[in-house]
Amino acid sequence: MNLPDLQLARRTGRLKSSLVRDILAATARPGMISFAGGLPAADLMPALPLAATADPALYQYGCSEGEPAFRAAVAAWIGEAGLQVSSDQVLALAGSQQGLDFAAKLLIDEGTPILCEGPTYVAALQVFELFGAAIVCAPLNSNGPDLAAFEQLLETQRPRAAYLIPCFQNPGGACYSPAARVAIAELLDRYNVLLIEDEPYRSVALDVDHPMTPICSLLKRAPWIYLGSFSKILWPGWRMGFLAAHPALMPHLVRLKQSADLHTQRPGQAAVAHWLGSGTRAADLTRLREGYRLRRNAMQAALQRHFGAIADWEMPRGGLFFWLKLRGDLLATRAVLDHALEQGVAFMPGEAFFPHPADGRQYLRLNYSRATPEEMERGLATLAACIEAELTEA
Numbered sequence: 001m002n003l004p005d006l007q008l009a010r011r012t013g014r015l016k017s018s019l020v021r022d023i024l025a026a027t028a029r030p031g032m033i034s035f036a037g038g039l040p041a042a043d044l045m046p047a048l049p050l051a052a053t054a055d056p057a058l059y060q061y062g063c064s065e066g067e068p069a070f071r072a073a074v075a076a077w078i079g080e081a082g083l084q085v086s087s088d089q090v091l092a093l094a095g096s097q098q099g100l101d102f103a104a105k106l107l108i109d110e111g112t113p114i115l116c117e118g119p120t121y122v123a124a125l126q127v128f129e130l131f132g133a134a135i136v137c138a139p140l141n142s143n144g145p146d147l148a149a150f151e152q153l154l155e156t157q158r159p160r161a162a163y164l165i166p167c168f169q170n171p172g173g174a175c176y177s178p179a180a181r182v183a184i185a186e187l188l189d190r191y192n193v194l195l196i197e198d199e200p201y202r203s204v205a206l207d208v209d210h211p212m213t214p215i216c217s218l219l220k221r222a223p224w225i226y227l228g229s230f231s232k233i234l235w236p237g238w239r240m241g242f243l244a245a246h247p248a249l250m251p252h253l254v255r256l257k258q259s260a261d262l263h264t265q266r267p268g269q270a271a272v273a274h275w276l277g278s279g280t281r282a283a284d285l286t287r288l289r290e291g292y293r294l295r296r297n298a299m300q301a302a303l304q305r306h307f308g309a310i311a312d313w314e315m316p317r318g319g320l321f322f323w324l325k326l327r328g329d330l331l332a333t334r335a336v337l338d339h340a341l342e343q344g345v346a347f348m349p350g351e352a353f354f355p356h357p358a359d360g361r362q363y364l365r366l367n368y369s370r371a372t373p374e375e376m377e378r379g380l381a382t383l384a385a386c387i388e389a390e391l392t393e394a
């Protein structure tokens with residue numbers, strides 16, 4: 001419906017609809033095989049510790065920073081990963097997406113340069129652009145960003161922050177090498193650029209043979225915000241995430257939390273804190289990784305059969321996605337989407353992951369956590385046939 005006199009904030013003009021959410025709506029159709037979203041596999045989620053959420057006191061308002069037990073459990077959890085923080089540096093979030101929203105509100109004015117990986121997470125682009133960021137991207141290799149390009153962008157663009165996903169990057173799958181982590185930390189310190197390190201896939205590590213030290217822990221001078229999520233390992237519908245930050249940033253972030261939603265829901269914090277302290281955690285994560293390894297391997301085999309002649313990719317070492325580049329430059333993957341959806345297969349065209357869509361025209365992202373091996377076989381055969389049909393017409 002059109003409201004001719006409706007007055008909205010100027011930034012609303014920059015509010016793009018997320019292609020992911022539009023495609024996810026299409027995937028609700030019965031019989032659809034979806035490689036599109038980043039939904040974790042429901043059968044691999046641990047049992048919900050409902051008993052931990054039963055205390056009626058949890059149904060009262062709580063404090064903005066989060067439950068003390070949750071903050072302490074998260075501080076210990078990220079300490080195990082290599083980032084030593086006190087629980088005062090932890091803020092409970094309604095999903096790590098909320099941390100991206102806060103980072104944008106904290107840092108971005110119209111025209112503020114923000115340095116990202118190219119490609120990068122689509123919903124980070126969405127919120128950074130909403131607040132008016134001028135996004136510049138450093139090309140990403142499988143072991144980290146192109147360091148020369150990264151430094152050149154720091155030098156010439158003077159970004160206010162860098163947004164990086166060093167563990168099993170979404171969508172590119174990169175896992176930064178130890179040397180890349182050290183080099184990026186040194187560069188950020190040298191140029192004193194704030195780091196937003198986003199880590200929802202850290203625990204979905206399948207075959208990595210090197211340490212994945214958080215880059216935030218290597219910084220000596222530059223301020224930082226570290227984002228974590230329980231969506232990919234526990235129950236995404238509970239919207240449980242957190243941030244940890246340099247102490248100087250915490251008062252601002254807590255006020256942003258207050259102004260957004262007062263506090264994160266308390267039963268979810270209790271459930272996560274319980275799980276983090278439970279004896280089943282290690283076994284739950286092992287089961288999850290084994291389940292994902294089987295699916296990843298099944299997808300790799302099906303891709304070799306159906307995409308071996310038309311695309312290039314590297315098998316992801318963790319995370320939830322394959323990132324493919326079509327050979328030649330004849331076809332934009334976006335042009336295949338409608339045909340594929342008609343044929344009952346959903347995927348994410350690469351253009352969604354770049355501030356300049358044309359940079360992603362040859363790429364596509366495929367999620368491997370949801371489909372069965374039989375659906376992978378059928379869905380990838382159908383998708384490859386759609387691509388070949390478009391190529392013949394092109």
Ligand SMILES: Cc1ncc(COP(=O)(O)O)c(C=O)c1O
Nearest residue numbers: 038095096097121170229231241
């Ligand atoms: C890189 C990245 N950051 C953040 C998120 C948001 O996760 P959450 O469910 O914790 O809000 C996602 C979800 O797919 C993601 O891929």
